[in-house]
Amino acid sequence: MxxxxxxxxxxxxxxxxxxxxxxxxxxxxxxxxxxxxxxxxxxxxxxxxxxxxxxxxxxxxxxxxxxxxxxxxxxxDQSKREAEAQLAAMTLRVAELQARLQRIDAVGERLTQAAKLDAGEFNFNEVPALGGPEEFSESINFEPPTFMTVLDEISAQIDNREMQLNTLEILMSDRQIQDDTFLAGRPIKKGWMSSRYGRRTDPFNGKLAWHKGVDFAGKENAEIIAVAGGVITWSGERYGYGNMVEVTHGSGMATRYAHNKENLVKVGEVVKKGQTLALMGSSGRSTGPHVHFEVYKNGRPVDPASYIHRTPRK
Structure with a gap:
């Protein structure tokens, strides 16, 4: 190599x-x-x-x-779900507040009507008028409240107003009930008093007898009305009374309407003051068309005159 x-x-x-x-x-x-x-x-x-x-x-x-x-x-995605959940909760809350406001408006209208107030004085269909000058203070650090906080405050105010209106409605309803059950006036629309309460001569035998009520004479088929509201505890024939209606008014008070030609109410029925109970007749122990009117207090008959001449509550 x-x-x-x-x-x-x-x-x-x-x-x-x-x-x-x-x-x-x-x-x-x-x-x-x-x-x-x-x-x-x-x-x-x-x-x-x-x-x-x-x-x-x-x-x-x-x-x-x-x-x-x-x-x-x-x-x-999580933020979106949370926002949708909060929006749904706020929507339900607003709907609840609107429903409660409607109830308050309804109660207010009923109270306005019951108290016979001028409709223009308390108009629950309009937003209350507000006003006044604005004043700002620079020393106050203002932080706007959250939407839910505002709703909670409105809800608390509605609770307060609703409670006050409900209490007022209850008081006025009680007053209305008391007024309705207040015995006053005559049991007829037209007629005259033909016999008073107390001792009298019996029209059938001429003897001295005790008359437990007063008699109002009138035309046959004339309307017999309740002198106060109450519940019917008797409606039918009764010895000596003929066709009779008895109304219990509460607080130990009751009234009787006798010698009727026809009873127009039934036992258990709730009647109002001034409601027609029967038609005038001459059933039972009677000499002619009239209504025999009795007032009972705690189970004992009393003179109806003091209730007949009472001034009705308005």
């Missing part, structure tokens, strides 16, 4: 003759050819390794961005 060495300048080249055996030649060939090849492979591997690292880094960044976006979307 010859190895030629080239020198610089004019120096002659040198040639060396090597006696190389077969395995030595193979080793040198591998070294001369494999070294550059190995360097190339190593360089390629390094380049590929760098590219892989870049790709891994880019993939990691993309995944992080996707996770961040997914988390933000989840937070947005």
């Amino acid at each position: 010859k190895i030629i060495v080239l020198n610089k300048g004019l120096t002659p080249t040198k040639t060396y003759n090597l006696d190389v055996s077969g395995w030595t030649k193979a080793l040198l060939s591998v070294c001369l050819i494999g070294l550059p090849l190995g360097l190339g492979v190593a360089l390629g591997a390094m380049i590929n390794s760098g590219n892989s690292a870049i790709e891994v880094t880019e993939n990691d960044n993309a995944q992080e961005w996707q996770e961040a976006l997914a988390q933000q979307q989840a937070e947005i």
Whole structure:
């Protein structure tokens, strides 16, 4: 094997003759050819390794961005659900307040009618008029209340007004009941008193007898009316009375209307003051069309005159 060495300048080249055996030649060939090849492979591997690292880094960044976006979307969805839930709750609360305001308006209108107030004085169908100059103070740090706080305050005010109106309605209803059950007036619309309460001569046998009521004479079929509100506790025939109606008014008071031609009410029926109870007749122990009127207090008959001449409550 010859190895030629080239020198610089004019120096002659040198040639060396090597006696190389077969395995030595193979080793040198591998070294001369494999070294550059190995360097190339190593360089390629390094380049590929760098590219892989870049790709891994880019993939990691993309995944992080996707996770961040997914988390933000989840937070947005959660905020949206919470907002929808709050809106639904506020909608229900407003509807509840509106219903309660309508009830208060209804109570107010009933009280206005019951008290016979001028409709223009208390008009529950209009918003109350408000006014006045505005004054601001710079020293006060004002923080606007939340919507739910305002609703709670309005609800508390409605509670207070509703309680007051309900109490007033109960008091006025009790007063109306007392007025309705207040015994006053005559049991007829037209007619005259034909016999008073107390001792009198019996019209059938001429003997002295005790008359437990007063008699009002009139025309047959004339209306007999209740002198106060109450409950019918008798409606039918009764010995000596003919057709009789008895009304219990409460507080130990009761009234009787006898000798009727026809009773127009039934036992258990609730009647109002001035309601027609029967038609005038002459049933039972009677000499002609009239109504025998009795007043009982705590189970004992009393003179109806004091109740007949009473001034009715208005």
